[in-house]
Amino acid sequence: MSRTRRALDVVDERLGIRALEYPVPEHANKLAWSLGGVTAAALVILIATGIVLVQFYNPVPEAANQSVRYLVTQVWGGRFVRGVHFWAAQAMYVTAALHMLRVFLTGSYKRPREANWLVGVAMFGLVTLAIFTGTVLKWDQESFEALGHNLEVGKLLGGVGFWFSPTFAGNVPILIRLYAAHVVFIPGLILVLVALHMLLVKKHKISPHPALPSEGRGDQAPAAEPTEPFTHHLRRISSFGLALFGLIGILAVVFPPGLGARPVQGIEVTTPPLNFWWLYSLENFFGLPAIIYGELIFFGLLVVIPFVDRSGERYWRRRPVAMTLLTVFLVVIITLTILLKFLATKDHLGMGG
Secondary structure (H helix, E strand, O other), rough: OOOOHHHHHHHHHHOOHHHHOOEEHHHOOOOOHHHHHHHHHHHHHHHHHHHOOOOOOOOOOHHHHHHHHHHHOOOOOOHHHHHHHHHHHHHHHHHHHHHHHHHHHHHOOOOOOHHHHHHHHHHHHHHHHHHHHHHHHHHHHOOOOOOOHHHHHHHHHHHHHHHHHOOOOOOOHHHHHHHHHHHHHHHHHHHHHHHHHHHHHHOOOOOOOOOOOEOOOOOOOOOOOEEEEHHHHHHHHHHHHHHHHHHHHHHHHHHHOOOOOOOOOOOOOOOHHHHHHHHHHHHHHOOHHHHHHHHHHHHHHHHHHHHHHHOOOOOHHOOHHHHHHHHHHHHHHHHHHOOOOOOOOOOOOOOOO
């Protein structure tokens, strides 16, 4: 045996790396079935760029906006790194949403994978929180108004919304607490859930393609379908990740994220990031409580899916009820998102505008 092979065997004996060589069916190498891996690649980019950004960011309200401005104007490559971080966050949100859509279309949330679907829903919620906290950290007018909405939502929640109360830790500005959530709590929870997600995938294996015959309860791909070790599958994921990084890099250069001036209290003139537009439209119609009810309904529907749809059918053409409900769900979200551009913005916080 070569020295390299002996060294790898020594490492594997202690870390069990070869456990990653479990078989992966051929259909899992297609992009649609690799979106979870692409989402993980976006997370890696976010962590790498975030490590750079925290070296220059000052979470004190009086200095936060200026520290971001210094980063993008005075630090070599700072504008690019911030742009990559911003677009990686958008990419992670989009790929996570598309991954969940693919899982729904192929019935991959069904027995015995219900728990993994719930893990995915929790991760999607954390990604949403990460985008919100990241929006607030730049501490411009958009950030200030976004935080204002959530402070009001916290009041509506009463005791449940204690964390969004400025009096929860009166000696620490809420911006610093949001900074801690953004760089420590939320990423830490996501990493824990990613590990759990991967362990469950290894336990239950990649779900079978619904158009192919499956064995037993559908937890095993057909024996005739070619497989390869998961370590080889990781190479394809890495290729998709590199392509994603290239696209993100282009977007960071061509469309760098904006940064407004320090916020002015008493006005309401901005709209939230795109992924929150549908909630903002609901708020225009029904007021601030619509944010709470909208989010509860949205994630509540996601949570109950595997417990309501318990049939063994996975192919989308033979699931007319599920496909109809999915269509209605998407039409509502997309319509509410588009409506924001046509509805007159209302004053939600009593600040005028």
